[in-house]
Amino acid sequence: MDRREMLAERPVERGRGFMPGVSINPSRVLFTAGLTGRGQDGKIVSGGMGPQTQRTFERLQAILGRAGARFDDVVKQLVYVTDVDAYNATGRAARGKFFGNARPASTGLVVRRLAEADILVEVELVVDLGGSPQGKPLLEKYNVEDHSGEFYQGVIVNGGRLIYLAGQVANEPDGSVARPGDWRRQAEKVYENIGHVLRAAGATPASVVKETTWVLSIDAWREHRTPIRRAFYKSDVPASTLVEIPGLAHPDYLVEIEVIAAIT
Amino acid sequence: MPFSTIATPEAKPVANYKMATRMEGGRLLYISGQVAWDASGAIVGKGDARAQARQVLQNMRGVLQAAGGDLDNLMKITTYITKIEDRPAVAEARNEVFSGELPASTLIVVKKLFHPDFLVEIEGVAAV
Numbered sequence: 001m002d003r004r005e006m007l008a009e010r011p012v013e014r015g016r017g018f019m020p021g022v023s024i025n026p027s028r029v030l031f032t033a034g035l036t037g038r039g040q041d042g043k044i045v046s047g048g049m050g051p052q053t054q055r056t057f058e059r060l061q062a063i064l065g066r067a068g069a070r071f072d073d074v075v076k077q078l079v080y081v082t083d084v085d086a087y088n089a090t091g092r093a094a095r096g097k098f099f100g101n102a103r104p105a106s107t108g109l110v111v112r113r114l115a116e117a118d119i120l121v122e123v124e125l126v127v128d129l130g131g132s133p134q135g136k137p138l139l140e141k142y143n144v145e146d147h148s149g150e151f152y153q154g155v156i157v158n159g160g161r162l163i164y165l166a167g168q169v170a171n172e173p174d175g176s177v178a179r180p181g182d183w184r185r186q187a188e189k190v191y192e193n194i195g196h197v198l199r200a201a202g203a204t205p206a207s208v209v210k211e212t213t214w215v216l217s218i219d220a221w222r223e224h225r226t227p228i229r230r231a232f233y234k235s236d237v238p239a240s241t242l243v244e245i246p247g248l249a250h251p252d253y254l255v256e257i258e259v260i261a262a263i264t
Numbered sequence: 265m266p267f268s269t270i271a272t273p274e275a276k277p278v279a280n281y282k283m284a285t286r287m288e289g290g291r292l293l294y295i296s297g298q299v300a301w302d303a304s305g306a307i308v309g310k311g312d313a314r315a316q317a318r319q320v321l322q323n324m325r326g327v328l329q330a331a332g333g334d335l336d337n338l339m340k341i342t343t344y345i346t347k348i349e350d351r352p353a354v355a356e357a358r359n360e361v362f363s364g365e366l367p368a369s370t371l372i373v374v375k376k377l378f379h380p381d382f383l384v385e386i387e388g389v390a391a392v
Contacts, residue, residue, distance in 0.1 A: 004291070006330040012305040013296065021327035023293040023392060076294040084378055107297030107387045109344060110376035126294060162292065163270070164340035164389055165284040166277060167370030173276055193275035197284050200272035214372050247348045247373030250278070258342075258370050263286075 018106035022075045028129035029157045031210040034122040034241030035059045050090030057098040062144045063154045074104040076126040113244035133159025151240040155209045160262030163201045167258040168193045180252035183224040191232040207261040208238040214256045218244045266290030266391040281369035285339035290391040297387040298323040313350035313383045317357035333392035338367040340389045
């Protein structure tokens with residue numbers, strides 16, 4: 001492991017259990033999907049924010065464990081909540097039990113809705129696995145549970161060059177927005193644009209490690225996205241997170257997707 | 265810089281940012297979502313998105329400098345605002361500090377940030 005923590009003594013982050021910045025030598029990096037408090041029966045656990053947060057981190061622990069990692073190895077966490085007061089009241093303490101004194105870089109957001117209406121918290125992680133990538137495939141995609149979603153719960157990048165795309169929206173080459181109000185057309189256009197940018201970077205849809213989809217309506221997105229997303233990824237899907245938010249950069253955008261990819 | 269910039273005529277940015285960046289070496293730095301608090305934890309620019317964005321970027325620069333870099337080491341930023349009306353003020357504050365085009369960039373309007381006084385939060389990924 002070759003982890004460096006930036007401004008570790010800065011008091012505001014220190015008091016909140018995270019780190020202003022963390023750098024690593026990206027020899028092997030794990031990206032998780034956004035995980036939620038789903039129980040073994042497939043339903044969101046009862047009891048509200050505290051139990052959901054507990055369950056979310058239990059599941060993340062299993063994903064880390066499969067890769068031989070611990071919470072001390074987490075570089076970055078992104079915590080999405082629908083109710084920040086509830087998170088502060090019970091979620092934060094539940095999280096703390098898993099991290100102990102370990103402090104990743106962190107972002108916390110209050111969003112409008114997560115994959116299902118009763119999900120109160122969702123967390124995704126970037127994890128430093130260290131070690132040598134030699135002899136390993138560029139991407140190792142895995143699940144630790146059976147699930148019906150079209151994504152992997154963890155994707156390991158072994159020694160690749162990471163590619164960070166700007167959030168892609170349904171804009172035409174002339175800058176105009178493709179069909180305001182048309183979810184299907186915007187979905188097609190966004191994936192078309194992702195494809196163009198990946199190609200320019202020497203990558204393909206199969207190179208995508210992590211996908212974050214920001215939409216104005218999860219219900220409308222689900223209704224239209226599936227055939228388009230399947231045509232794009234085939235079965236070689238990434239780890240992913242789906243979030244409903246109140247707005248994007250332009251009032252006509254319905255969806256914005258950002259992806260991280262990797263090539264040798 | 266230990267990364268390259270990706271551009272294609274088929275999908276162009278809608279503003280002054282890079283469409284994608286590809287890491288070519290160096291260390292990978294993840295920067296927490298920065299908010300407008302000063303070193304003591306006091307909020308700077310309450311009610312003023314431009315002032316907050318300036319403080320956010322100053323804080324981000326501090327993290328980058330601690331890692332031996334600066335703003336031009338950023339490969340990707342994600343800007344979260346709570347009101348779309350604040351977008352121009354935040355964009356101006358960003359354009360003040362970036363010498364050329366911005367890194368690869370995403371802008372999202374969230375319901376809230378973790379403190380009711382925060383109007384803007386920016387996180388970043390850098391190669392240093």
